[in-house]
Amino acid sequence: xxxELLNLGGYGYFVWPAFIFTFGxxxxxxxxxxxxxxxxxxxxxxxxxxxxxxxxxxxxxxKIAAQVLTSHSI
Numbered sequence: 476x477x478x479e480l481l482n483l484g485g486y487g488y489f490v491w492p493a494f495i496f497t498f499g500x501x502x503x504x505x506x507x508x509x510x511x512x513x514x515x516x517x518x519x520x521x522x523x524x525x526x527x528x529x530x531x532x533x534x535x536x537x538k539i540a541a542q543v544l545t546s547h548s549i
Contacts, residue, residue: 483490
């Protein structure tokens with residue numbers, strides 16, 4: 476009974492290899508996409524960390540300038 480079901484009326488020889496090829500292709504594409512996503516996430520985090528440090532330095536500079544300007548009264 477199970478063998479007849481897997482044989483698919485004589486077309487199993489064509490269907491199962493196509494199914495296995497398609498499934499294998501999906502697995503390979505998933506793995507490649509996941510690796511690429513991980514690589515791009517690392518690049519993004521590195522760039523955002525650099526940008527964040529630049530913004531932090533600019534904010535510190537503005538705070539110091541504001542303190543200097545407000546502490547000296549004319």
